Ligand SMILES: O=c1nc[nH]c2c1ncn2[C@H]1C[C@H](O)[C@@H](COP(=O)(O)OP(=O)(O)OP(=O)(O)O)O1
């Protein structure tokens with residue numbers, strides 16, 4: 001079993017960091033990549049897995065600590081799984097509001113029953129930068145894309161993601177509730193099991 005007393009979170013996204021900290025904070029001392037570097041590695045992989053490993057290795061390299069990365073995104077059925085690994089860059093780097101506007105526009109004439117989507121999270125944990133055996137965990141969260149934004153909690157595509165099991169949008173969930181049922185929560189539950197936490 002892997003043991004360590006500190007872990008660096010390899011994310012530059014404040015919303016994601018907050019969620020990962022809330023899920024892990026009680027178990028291990030969590031540091032943030034921002035303490036070590038402001039430079040975001042280019043996400044050149046073709047899969048969530050490749051990008052998660054790439055971000056984790058980069059964080060381990062700059063920090064000298066074990067590192068955990070999340071690569072995540074929204075896969076929309078009607079769009080053949082897009083924006084997927086390109087979710088953060090969907091509107092050419094213009095940010096969450098532009099990404100959400102572009103998605104609403106792409107689905108503007110699509111009826112409710114064809115608006116299915118999944119959030120995907122892959123977590124990669126490396127013990128050091130060259131770790132030959134990263135731990136990988138994944139989580140999916142099924143829902144639907146709304147016709148307009150609802151709610152102000154969370155980040156990213158949360159205002160557009162309808163959560164059938166709660167009958168509200170992801171941005172209308174309290175943080176603690178989202179952190180129990182989200183894609184990231186599911187991946188994290190697996191990771192904790194793997195680590196014996
Ligand atoms: O729970 C979520 N609620 C709403 N939106 C979400 C969620 N989870 C991922 N997403 C969206 C945000 C971003 O558009 C993309 C992740 O992109 P991704 O590259 O993994 O993260 P990022 O660039 O924001 O930060 P970083 O790479 O430094 O961890 O998917």
Ligand SMILES: [Mg+2]
Pocket residue numbers: 043088
């Ligand atoms: Mg990113």
